[in-house]
Amino acid sequence: MYKSPLNSTDDRFWIADEHGGSPFEHRDTWKILIIDGNPEVHAVIRTGLINVKFDEKPLCFFNTASEKEAKQLLLEQPDVALIVLGRGEESIGVELRLLRYIRQELNNSHVRIILLSPHSECEPEEKMIVEYDINAYMTAQELTSQKLFSTLYGALRSYRDIMTIELNRKGMEKIIEASGSIFKLQSMRTFASGILTQLTALMRLNKNALYCRFSGFAAMKNQHDFYILAATGDFSQLVDQPVQKVLSLSVRASLEQAVIEKRSLCLGNRYVGYFQSLSGTENVVYLEGAHLWNEWERNWVELFCSNVGIAFDNISLNDEIEATQREIIFTLGGMVEARSKETGHHVKRVAECSSLLARLYGLSSEEAELLRLASPMHDVGKVAVEDAILNKPGRLTREEFNMMKSHTVHGFEMLCHSKRKILQTAAWIALQHHEKFNGQGYPYGLRGDKIHIHARITAVADVFDALSNDRCYRPAWPMEKVVDLFCRERGEHFDPDLVELLIGNLDRFIGIQKAFPDG
Template sequence: MNNQPTDSVTSDKSETIPDKMDDQLIFADESERLSAQVYSRANWKILIVDDEPEVHSITKMVLRDYSFLNRGIDFLSAFSAEGAKILLKDEPDAAIIILDVVMETDDAGLKLVKYIREDLKNRIIRIIMRTGQPGKAPENDIITNYDINDYKAKTELTSQKLFTTVTTALRSYNDLQTIEKNRRGLELILNSSAQLFRYQSLKTFAAGVLTQLLAILRLNDDAMYMRGSVFAAACGKEELSILAATGQYEDFIQKPIHTVLPPNAHKYIEIVMKEKSDLFIDDCYIGYSISQSGTHNLLYLTGCENLTEMEKNLVRIFASNVSIAFDNIYLARDVVKTQKEVIYTLGEVVETRSKETANHVQRVAQMSKLLALKSGLGEKIADIVKMAAPMHDIGKIGMPDSIMSKAESLTFEEFEIIKTHPVIGYEILKKSDREIMQAAAIIAHEHHERWDGKGYPRGLKGEETHIYGRITAIADVFDALTHKRIYKPAWSHEEAASYIKTQEGKHFDPVLADLFAKNLNEFVEINQAYADGGNEDNDE
């Protein structure tokens, strides 16, 4: 142990040094404990690691009024290398460690340096080695072999030199921290951009933009702007409305922005829309982009008064990537919308040939999605089922008109012909590598299979039939039963539901049939909402 009295700092002799009794009361058997500190997150953290209590007291006394870049100091104390290891795990953002070499062992401080750099991978903290026994730790050897930033003998570290050493170290730490934040920010932008490009829904995408933006700005935990609010808005031919929001705007999603923002914000947005560029003004940032389809997109962030230039640049880079992602979302929406139009049109053509109403495919699509959600398939898969389900009877396009328009019961031979339509539909759709069309091929092929294996065209049993086919089978039968056909009158909802219940484990998947029964009211609502001659599908 290093028990020499220290004269390393002598600017204030009035500092009270703990006497031996106090030493015993405070520090006896506590070499691994850390001193309790109350500190502000805005201050620099300096960790003092020394087995002499006087060194801690005098260092704190000399630097008690110290300030750098308008930030003071919070002191953290450990009285051994092992104690410092514990503290560094809890306080990874310490800026400086003033470290003794000789403590519980002659090389305890040196081992701690290796631990910080190699185990904790902390390359930013500035390490000032301070020793009262330089003979045991020669300066040249230490500087050469250990990643430290300064080396001082306790006898030479006067009050002025301590001030200079700490200032130099903090300036270096601040520069390295800025570089690291920039690196992390750019890394987050790259990662978040990749994430954003995977979003399919415009609303989900907008919410993802806000999440990623806040993650980037949290690079600075002290920043007041984290108390701000942010929203994403878009408009085509209609007025700007909020797509997603946090903070004070989160209760105004889908609301026009003119009903939400203060007058000065409207003025700023008009400037941005007119000049078609982003803007930092007062405490706000307004990012702007326009998609190839002519849709205007805004990213509005408040509480920006404390953003540094680096952070502003990160926001601008992120906003630029967001505008590209917006374009991709709109393009993907157009592709999906086109696919949906083709699918619904073909489905409606088939239903018209069979003298059924065009809204049959709408109802089957909506009910299939609902049942998919109830079965736990998730929103994305449920949407695929919804978009593919209208193609369930596409194979009927190959059926003779004489059979499709026949009002009487079909003969055995005619029914055998009808039973080929799932295969025809599958052959039409299977060539596409599009996810929706692949799902449609499965549904067309398997929606007439039965749970008991008595269905057609392949006699699949139980879960041999894809869940897409098992879901659509229930939706198709329920809708067919509850609507008039040329060969039968319409059943009531209760009669149709009762039939499906009796067919659990026979015609239908018993789990799906049970879910249908338990949520019957929701399926009836769809049936009524898309009544013949009624609503079109306006979902995004």
Template sequence: MSDELIFADEQDSRAEQQTQIPWKILIVDDDEEVHTITKLALRNFQFDGRPLVFLHSHSAQEGLDMIRKHPDVALCLLDVVMESDHAGLDMVPKIRDELRNTFVRIVLRTGQPGQAPEETIIADYDINDYKEKTELTRGKLHTLLYSCLRSYRDILALERNRQGLERILLASTQLQQKTFVQDFARGILEQISAILAPDEDALYAQCEGVAAHEESGRLTVVAGTGTYQHDIGKAVTDLLPDSAHAFIAGVETGFHAQHLDSGYFCLYRSSELHLSLLYLKGLTARNAMEKHLLEVFCQNALTAFENLSLRTELEDSQREIVFILGDAVEHRSRETGQHLRRVAEISYILAKASGLSQHQAVLIREAAPLHDLGKIAIPDAVLNKPGPLDPDEWAIMQTHAQHGYDMLHQSDKPILCTGAQIALDHHERWDGKGYPNGLAGTDISLAGRITAIADVFDALSSRRCYKDAWSLDQVKALFQKERGAHFDPDLVDLLMERWDEIADIKAQFPDR
């Protein structure tokens, strides 16, 4: 974190309130005078600006109950001999093992040192010191308190760092489950609160912020919370304070973070035209540990966000290439409408309705435009013949399914693999009378069965060079007639259930 970090007054007030929380000191001794003398010797003692508060127990069992009730006891001053000659010794493993309290510092005190030799006790018991009661003068008691409380404070700091790291790992895992840039960016904003304030009230935990990404020099909002939730797509320069603009302009490549007067600001610049940005309005870190956690999480999150953005850009390029390939075939067929887009969207609706996951449905939508790719190998005289095809021409036309598969199936890319299967199967029939392989029923891939319905629906309801468009009533009658013959009966039922939604696709993507 930069040395130039500035923290708001709110952080100072929180820290000031925290300093008033007292250190809990538990005295376990059956001699009431020991309790009185210890309190008297430490009556004005403070450590890190925090006073002491004393808890009292007069037996080992009372001591265990007290630690169970107050697990945040910092120091236990424990007598060895109480209800038995080794009651204090027996209490130590119960604190560590039964109560699982490894944080409390334990100092054994004894008035009979011969009964429990120091070397044996230190070696065999998880304690921090072993003292004779006669040697605990006021000065030595103060020294002991400083040593034990400093150790307890540092152990807690290590534990908070460990918990913070766990929260970072958990947040990172949850973020990795998000596959879309906007979801991922919003996830970053949501996880900040979980890392810095998992137990705080909603007012503190729900920070307001924006996540933005720059492509080709345009920095726009991709996710927002609070007052920024409706600003997606807007230019970030219109939303950020003036102090942030100079910061953006001045940074080189890499990760940079800074606390501005208005909140926390960080960015990751991978190149001159690629920048990921995170701004959290009014957010302040309350201590050095939170500053470190915030920076570590944001650095990793923005790096992952950049990688996801690049992957999304690559996938968008693949989708665009798929439509370009499909569109090239459509132009060669002298069809310049939006057949491909409509087939893709209808296929997506049917895929979702059939119970496929979002990922599988999207994959079918993206691959469906490749269903007729093999027509690129069909001669113009056959492809664009205005009238019916003769048997030889029809045989040539039927080869386009195999041609499309042959072009695509060698790729290991999911879109192209799915496209290959769709190209091969979308002219198969449920009754086995289709082509090219005469497959029947569920031997036909689900992607092929879905795209077949989408393709026929749009082809019949659209004008072609060899026919006029059918009415939607005529198309519906055809599907009802061919249910269980040409088409998968279950998919036809889903088509009928969503007929109006699918029919609206034609209005959304009309022919040019």
């Protein structure tokens, strides 16, 4: 038994812990609160039920005679299963105030309540039983009888069933919420980390977060081994590592079993989710916790993971679509460059330089990626320009030059009808990549930030790459000469901020040239 600190000012109040020791041990018990001014009532109930267990969990009693302390206790112990509430002869109204407090103020509709009257003349009114959802009514004389046991047992059973339904409702709510969040299209890595967060939250629903700790990871098969994409708890240091190298034999054995059987498994306190996407990619989610999982939790996890499987498919399908788009864009851009006798990797280098410049300029990583995908199409409008003009070795006449300039508008018209973000971005780049910062460019002579930042970036990347590589009609310029030109054209042809960034990070841009050499 331990004394509550609240006890010090009121010797009629005490909290008894049948199991002794730390209050943290209450978690696997049925908490019963007895509120009665008569110490004998407390003693009789405790003695009568001393070794009783319900659903393999022992009972734990909290006793008080004070209304104030009872309220305090209910606040501190929201999972009290049952209240035995004594009806004092002199203090009529106390139990009504307590009932209102429990059902209305605390909004606790789960706790079961048994009213205890000193004698049979004190029967509660029917209205009170209905209004405050009272489970049973007993007189003090009945306390010694078998009725005590059966009444408490019945009330606990009803509490357990209410809580089961409540927990399942919360579980379903969480699954719907979690599924919504995983269905947002995102990268595989963000997705994997989201699954772990949602699974852990799902597992914590039924447990006090103070007592349970979950560790887990999500991994994807890459050729022969699984690589950890996201991890939590004990595994959090292992991101990007191969499973074979960093995990213990027993964890690997669990994964292997799921992979061989091609299904998700619950193994004691471990869960291994197995997912195979439509394209055949294998993914696993591993979670282990301090407690054995019950049936509901297994059902929740399985339901959630069946949605995870669909989301995995969506994401890998989306990856596939994006990869295909990328290939088509590069091929198309490359074809245009080849027709105008440009060299092999020009569009790839422009893509990489544009993306790097976008990041250095402070655009988001999504926008930089968009630029990487869209910038290779800057000259796509050249398909509408005759070969004779496109490949004319000498100087172009005014009329020919006008034809040549029209590749910007042609490119825009080819791409602007698409609703796809990449093609929309590409359309504006095609239209404006020959505009100059000083307003002397074409087709419209736009000036400064009237030219879209995507086009200003692509213009720098395009000219930088064109000058620093061989062309069929001239060799590559030495880097000093390229840098000189950009310095001269700072604020003239090019956005001065972008020129600063190019020159300030020249090594990185030269690195891109080296990574995609021609020939």
